[in-house]
Each structure stands twice: as C-alpha cells, then as structure tokens.
Amino acid sequence: MKKLATLLGLLLSFSSHAEYGLNFPDPVTDIGQEIYDVHMFTMWIATVALIIVFAIMLFALIKFRKSKGYKADQNFHKTWFGNWAWVLVPVMVLGVDFWIAGRAQSTLDKFWDAPKQNCAHENADAKHCFDMNIKVIGHQWWWEYEFPEHGVDFNGKFYPIKVESRPLEEEDASEGNYLRDVDNVLVIPVDTVIRYLNTSVDVLHAWWLPEFGFKRDAIPGYILETWATVRKEGIFRGQCAELCGTWHAKMPIVVKAVSKDEFKQWIESEKAKLLAELKDANSNKDWSKDELMVKGKKVYDTMCAGCHNVNGQGLGVAFPALKGSPIALGSANQHIDIVLNGKKTMPGWKHLSDVDLSAVITYERNAWGNNASVVKPADIKSAR
Ligand SMILES: [Cu+2]
16 A cells, blocks of 8 residues: 555656656747647547547447357458448548648658758848857767857957866766756757757767757767757756767756846856956966866866876777876976877877967876876977
8 A cells, every 4th residue: 555655656746857757848949849749649649549449349349249159240341331441441540640740741841941041141031040050069978069159359360159068977966967967058048049050079979958859960070950949948958869989878968048138148258258268378377287287177178088088097909098108207298299299090289279288288297196297388389
C-alpha cells in the first residue's frame, strides 16, 4: 500500500519535475508550438482511432460470440462489404496518414525556410527577415556563441561579442542541474527573429533545446541555418544531441531569454568587457604571472585542450602530455618555437596575440604541477 502511494505521489508530482512529465515540455517558440500542435493532432487521431477500433472489437466480441465448435461464416468475402472492405480500410488509413504528413511537411518547410535578409536592410521582406544572427559553434566539449552584429571596433577592426559556454562541475551547478548548467549562458531577447548559424570546429555536434522544438546538427566546414522567435522569458536547458566523443554528455546548453531592454543592457556590458580586454591585450603593461595564468587557462581550454586534454595529460599516443613534458619544463625558447610554428601534426599558433601566446605558454609551464619560467608578451614578440 505504501509503495502504491509512493508511486502515485511520483506520478502526480510530474508538474514540478518537467522531465518526468507525460508530454513534451511547453514550447516557447512559434515553430516549437507548431511542432507541438502536429504532435497533439496526431495524438488525438490515434486516440479516436483507438476508441473506434476497440468499440467495434468489443461490440463484435459480445454480439457475435458463439459456442465452441460453431462453424464460421464461409461466404463473408463474397458479400459487397466483404469484398470492398479490404480496399476501403487501407484507403481511409492512408488518407489519415497523408493528412498528418501534410501538416508535418508544411511545418518542416517553414522551419527549413530560414530568412535570408536582415530586417534592418531597406529592401528586406518585412514578413520574412531576421532581426539578428547568432553563430553557434560546437567544440569538444563546450559551446561557443558569437554575435556577428554586436561587437566593438578596435584599431580599425571589428570584434564580435563571443560567449564561451562550458559545463559546471557537480558542486558548482545549480540545484538539480548537474550536467545541465554552464558558466556563461547564452542571453537572447524575446519577440525577436533570430537566425542561428550552426557549425562545428572539430566533430559532429547538435544544438538541441526541447522548448525551442528543434535540433540542428553542427557540422565542421558547413553552416546550417535555423531560426526561431522565443515568446517567453526564462531559462531553457538543452544538450548536445549528436555523439561527439568522451564528454558528449558534458555539453549542456543554457539559454536565458530576456526582454529586449534587458538584452540591450547585457550587450552593452559585454561590449565594455570586450573593449577592456582588447585594450589590456594591446597595452604595453607588464603582465604578472597570476594574470597570465588566468588568461592562459582560458586560451588553453579553448584552443589546446581538445588535443592535449584539459588536465594536460594528452590523449592517447597521438597527442603528447604537457604535464611533466621536457618541453614544457625545458627552455622557454624551444617551447615558444613549437607553439608559434607547430610541429608535424600540431598546427602553428602565430595568429594568436602576443599576450594570448605568452599566457598559454606560461600556463602550460606552470599548471598541473609543472614549475618552469614565466613567458612575457615581449618574449613572443622577439621570437616571431
Ligand atoms: Cu557535442
């Protein structure tokens, strides 16, 4: 009895645990709503079909029940109904199938037909344009977001705002959200047509948010478009939905939808942060070891950890460990040379700034128990 009560309690508590609900989570985008509606439409057709079939079956079972040994009707197939039922029933079933498929297809068409023009453009088709783009880039194993239209001009070059979104460890994640929480969430405005440009820098990933209604593959070398207008403020969580290696399960997606005003404020604060960072990186200031270590970890986790592993222990036989490596512990010049120019399958990193390079090299020389000299931006400059 107690077990039954617990089971009932569990079943009834589904509203407080969305994951355990009996239906899909409530969609928050237009396209998500349409997908949800197709699903419900199909569900109701299935329910009606179930009721009709069961009613006929029960009726027939009771009405035509006969005793054991009764000889069945031998002429049913010769009657008009017996003859045509075999045609009519499949035609009806197929008709219903096409009815469902038609609705599903028109929803898919709408989803695939991502707008190509910016609404700000004077000749844009007002009914079918986007307000902004967000580039969604899959990495092993984190997500990067870029706002191509929002950023700062610095030294004659445009720098878009970027958000690096990494999973939080169990002890840092918010209550009940282990593997579903990240350090930096993607902030988007509601009631805004956003075109998402999905791609990857390494292997296949897929960007999937159940409440948005769709998932889209991230394929290296390709850009796939999706688009959505979120209608509700809130925090929405998703996951990478394409097996992408060891930490596939550690690629949560967290989107925070806010009002347009709040989004503007957020963009302004990100711009200020970005500008400060750019100024820092281009000043001739003397970087302390601590500053280099903090910056170096960021660069390392972004650019190098995919091959050398976040813990510096390398991956398999192909990618050497840096923890305890003679190069990371040896002469700074040799270390700088390998990172700048690459070696065999390791690409060179000349395109990174002096500050980023000195930071990542300092980090490699002093993280994970390594203990070697600090490399300053000026050292990189003279080695180039
Ligand atoms: Cu992935």
